[in-house]
Amino acid sequence: MRELMRSPWLPVLGVLLAATGIVGVAGQARADVTTDDAGSIVIYPKVVSDGTRDTLIQLSNRSNMPVFVHCFYVNTAGRCSATTEQRCRLDGDCPSGESCARTCDANDFDVLLTAQQPTMWRASTGRLASLTPGPCRIGQTCGCSIDVASGQQICPGLEAAPSNSPYTPAVGGEFEGELKCYQTDVNGFPIPGNAIKGTAILENVSNGQISEYNALTVSANADPVVGVNQGQDLQLNYSGGGAGEYNYCPSNLVFTHYGDQAVDAFTNATVSTEITLVPCTELIEERAPTPVTVSFLGFNEFEQRFSADAISFDCYFSRSLADIPSEGQPLFVAGAGQWWKTRITPSASNICLTGSSRGLTCASDADCPGFLTSPENNSLGCRPAPGVLGVVEEFHAIGGLAVGTAANNMHVEGQRSGFGDVIVVPSLQ
Amino acid sequence: MVQTRRVAAAVVAAVAMASSAQAISTSDRPAAIQVWPKVVVDSAGRFTQGVPVNTLITLSNTDHRGEKRAHCFYTNANGHCANNSAQVCRSATDCTASECTPGWAEMDFDVYLTLEQPLGWYASDGLSRGAFPKEGPFFCNAPLTQVPCTTDAVCGGLGCNVGQSNLGSGIPPVPEDPFIGTLTCIQFTIGSQSSPDQTVDRNRLYGEATILQGGPVIGAAPLPVDVAKYNAVGFRGQGVNFDPTNTFQLGGAGAEYDGCASTLILSHLFDGAIDPISNTRPASTDLTLVPCGNNFSSQIPGRTTAQFLVFNEFEQRFSTSRSIDCLFDGAISTIDTRNTARSIFSAGVAGTISGQTRIRGVGGNATGYGLIGTAQLSLGSGSSAAYNLHQQGVGGTDFIIIP
Numbered sequence: 001m002r003e004l005m006r007s008p009w010l011p012v013l014g015v016l017l018a019a020t021g022i023v024g025v026a027g028q029a030r031a032d033v034t035t036d037d038a039g040s041i042v043i044y045p046k047v048v049s050d051g052t053r054d055t056l057i058q059l060s061n062r063s064n065m066p067v068f069v070h071c072f073y074v075n076t077a078g079r080c081s082a083t084t085e086q087r088c089r090l091d092g093d094c095p096s097g098e099s100c101a102r103t104c105d106a107n108d109f110d111v112l113l114t115a116q117q118p119t120m121w122r123a124s125t126g127r128l129a130s131l132t133p134g135p136c137r138i139g140q141t142c143g144c145s146i147d148v149a150s151g152q153q154i155c156p157g158l159e160a161a162p163s164n165s166p167y168t169p170a171v172g173g174e175f176e177g178e179l180k181c182y183q184t185d186v187n188g189f190p191i192p193g194n195a196i197k198g199t200a201i202l203e204n205v206s207n208g209q210i211s212e213y214n215a216l217t218v219s220a221n222a223d224p225v226v227g228v229n230q231g232q233d234l235q236l237n238y239s240g241g242g243a244g245e246y247n248y249c250p251s252n253l254v255f256t257h258y259g260d261q262a263v264d265a266f267t268n269a270t271v272s273t274e275i276t277l278v279p280c281t282e283l284i285e286e287r288a289p290t291p292v293t294v295s296f297l298g299f300n301e302f303e304q305r306f307s308a309d310a311i312s313f314d315c316y317f318s319r320s321l322a323d324i325p326s327e328g329q330p331l332f333v334a335g336a337g338q339w340w341k342t343r344i345t346p347s348a349s350n351i352c353l354t355g356s357s358r359g360l361t362c363a364s365d366a367d368c369p370g371f372l373t374s375p376e377n378n379s380l381g382c383r384p385a386p387g388v389l390g391v392v393e394e395f396h397a398i399g400g401l402a403v404g405t406a407a408n409n410m411h412v413e414g415q416r417s418g419f420g421d422v423i424v425v426p427s428l429q
Numbered sequence: 430m431v432q433t434r435r436v437a438a439a440v441v442a443a444v445a446m447a448s449s450a451q452a453i454s455t456s457d458r459p460a461a462i463q464v465w466p467k468v469v470v471d472s473a474g475r476f477t478q479g480v481p482v483n484t485l486i487t488l489s490n491t492d493h494r495g496e497k498r499a500h501c502f503y504t505n506a507n508g509h510c511a512n513n514s515a516q517v518c519r520s521a522t523d524c525t526a527s528e529c530t531p532g533w534a535e536m537d538f539d540v541y542l543t544l545e546q547p548l549g550w551y552a553s554d555g556l557s558r559g560a561f562p563k564e565g566p567f568f569c570n571a572p573l574t575q576v577p578c579t580t581d582a583v584c585g586g587l588g589c590n591v592g593q594s595n596l597g598s599g600i601p602p603v604p605e606d607p608f609i610g611t612l613t614c615i616q617f618t619i620g621s622q623s624s625p626d627q628t629v630d631r632n633r634l635y636g637e638a639t640i641l642q643g644g645p646v647i648g649a650a651p652l653p654v655d656v657a658k659y660n661a662v663g664f665r666g667q668g669v670n671f672d673p674t675n676t677f678q679l680g681g682a683g684a685e686y687d688g689c690a691s692t693l694i695l696s697h698l699f700d701g702a703i704d705p706i707s708n709t710r711p712a713s714t715d716l717t718l719v720p721c722g723n724n725f726s727s728q729i730p731g732r733t734t735a736q737f738l739v740f741n742e743f744e745q746r747f748s749t750s751r752s753i754d755c756l757f758d759g760a761i762s763t764i765d766t767r768n769t770a771r772s773i774f775s776a777g778v779a780g781t782i783s784g785q786t787r788i789r790g791v792g793g794n795a796t797g798y799g800l801i802g803t804a805q806l807s808l809g810s811g812s813s814a815a816y817n818l819h820q821q822g823v824g825g826t827d828f829i830i831i832p
Contacts, residue, residue: 116785142701143704157782201806209655266483302563303546394656
């Protein structure tokens with residue numbers, strides 16, 4: 001069991017809000033994992049703070065009630081297996097014979113948003129709750145500053161937290177991973193409020209180029225009997241009717257992109273595309289990385305079709321097309337077609353989520369020795385391979401020099417079924 | 430009148446609609462109608478400080494079985510100077526001693542997409558015959574499968590096996606340069622020139638737009654490049670098609686397609702706020718809004734009034750409204766005033782860096798009052814990112830009427 005870093009002042013504030021009659025939840029049930037609307041789980045698949053790039057997170061409450069949100073960063077930054085002081089993204093970044101070992105460390109925190117409140121923070125520094133500076137004024141510069149003592153950013157605005165406490169934590173300068181948040185009641189139990197949404201701005205601190213995407217949201221079933229319960233298993237098994245907690249993840253992701261190393265005819269820039277995927281299943285309580293297996297199926301404008309099957313990863317996948325299916329061996333290249341439409345599909349097989357055969361295909365829990373069981377008694381043994389969500393980012397370069405970036409959300413197709421996915425969140429202590 | 434002739438259809442459709450009554454537009458799922466709210470071309474950089482601008486459009490077919498046909502409409506929202514109709518303007522300051530007269534004109538064309546095919550083109554150029562990837566030559570039917578053909582004539586009565594191809598497609602360049610406007614593509618059945626596709630394979634199209642700036646300049650050094658990308662907004666077909674077949678109902682009882690959202694939500698940094706990462710560059714957000722409905726048949730653009738409700742981090746609320754006549758594109762701090770420093774969208778007035786703006790269409794004309802849009806954040810100059818707006822709730826009924 002791991003300790004949940006829940007702010008002790010939140011219950012107190014909740015009582016006050018309840019007393020004034022402004023605590024309320026239960027939004028409309030919908031059936032989407034989407035980037036268009038608010039939801040009860042919000043997922044930022046790509047958050048980077050590595051010294052070269054940083055991320056500005058925006059999170060908003062679209063309801064007229066205050067909302068409580070519990071978030072966790074999952075840091076998957078890699079280091080070489082033996083030369084551990086060396087950072088890496090791929091095995092090829094490490095000395096010969098070494099592999100790039102990615103971690104899957106979760107770090108959680110709480111955010112309270114008042115009615116319709118937007119908020120934002122810089123990932124690397126986080127944001128400090130502070131009564132200063134006051135609101136910006138006409139004619140004055142409206143920006144943030146760094147608190148010397150904490151190293152956190154102080155910005156004009158309302159941080160619903162005790163002054164001089166971290167409103168959101170700093171991830172530092174060695175972070176690559178995702179941010180997931182879910183809506184809770186004042187006591188920290190998940191609720192189906194469907195009120196939170198977000199965007200992320202990825203910024204290159206050297207050349208200033210920015211990309212922006214909408215966070216993915218998962219809607220929840222607000223039915224008090226068969227909908228979201230107070231347990232630690234956030235089950236993504238709802239299809240829009242009947243029983244289930246949160247909506248299923250999609251069957252496929254699909255997006256259109258330049259062929260790798262295509263030259264844009266208008267700008268003459270060479271374009272590379274980076275695909276970032278995160279699993280719908282997350283085992284935070286178990287501190288276990290989620291094994292994922294997906295396939296890529298691409299079609300170019302000439303109807304040529306290439307596929308890359310059984311691409312496996314833990315927790316997080318962020319790779320240039322130049323390294324798909326494997327490092328330095330691109331499949332979806334510009335020579336075959338300027339445009340590609342690529343579909344990403346999770347493996348149809350069952351795999352061991354945990355245990356000594358983690359990530360291997362299986363027929364039953366017996367094939368997954370040592371498998372774990374979730375707090376709500378869901379087997380984390382032989383389960384359908386987790387679904388995935390993601391975002392695409394293009395990098396435009398001229399003469400090898402980066403000149404522009406652009407991100408956009410992938411399109412989704414269909415809906416998974418059966419057990420679906422599960423996010424096991426930390427226990428309340 | 431449109432509403433009246435829909436009454437009977439609404440009764441018939443009520444049962445079918447029961448399961449989809451909550452459906453609204455989408456930017457992340459394939460659909461039967463795709464709308465790109467912002468298409469810009471300005472090869473001389475007249476409105477962009479000399480930086481050339483173009484839009485790369487991609488349109489893809491997700492159907493793994495069959496060819497799909499899209500009937501598309503460019504909407505030219507350029508204004509022109511009242512005393513010189515050849516001069517494109519965005520405001521009166523672009524004209525010499527005359528007003529800038531708003532304009533609206535549509536231009537339609539067809540695109541045929543083979544199974545699973547992605548297509549891309551620059552709005553400035555389009556794609557003409559000969560430039561499409563699947564135009565032949567094809568091969569005769571067996572046993573003459575090695576004989577290339579483009580028509581049946583060379584196949585000795587066996588027929589030329591054209592299969593799936595882009596034949597019949599023709600994408601024109603946008604009609605003017607500079608250009609600002611929209612693109613709407615509607616999925617039609619292959620065999621019929623007049624039947625929108627409401628078959629089981631009806632929702633198979635999706636699209637993206639990449640707004641490109643800078644690049645090579647003849648006789649000068651290349652200009653800095655900037656890239657911004659957003660997803661087209663889709664409306665999924667409901668599987669029904671009522672008479673008249675050239676009138677498409679979006680939302681409401683008897684809807685043939687998903688409706689527009691009742692509210693769009695823009696997450697933004699207030700204009701003039703300093704980017705918290707660079708700590709030096711001021712933010713500016715361009716918002717593009719267009720009506721959901723249009724009458725392409727009688728060339729009457731959608732008109733509506735957008736109500737804006739702006740929230741800062743202190744939960745303070747500001748409001749304004751603005752008429753959206755065909756298209757609005759501009760910095761958010763120009764929505765309510767010409768003095769941007771005094772705008773409710775400026776950081777100095779709002780008091781915080783981040784904001785959330787709820788946008789709701791009201792009023793409107795015969796084609797409805799729904800809105801769709803996109804946003805483009807700029808930090809300083811030469812660095813921008815486009816993104817889709819969020820949405821909430823089911824709106825009213827809008828109509829797209831085609832010739």
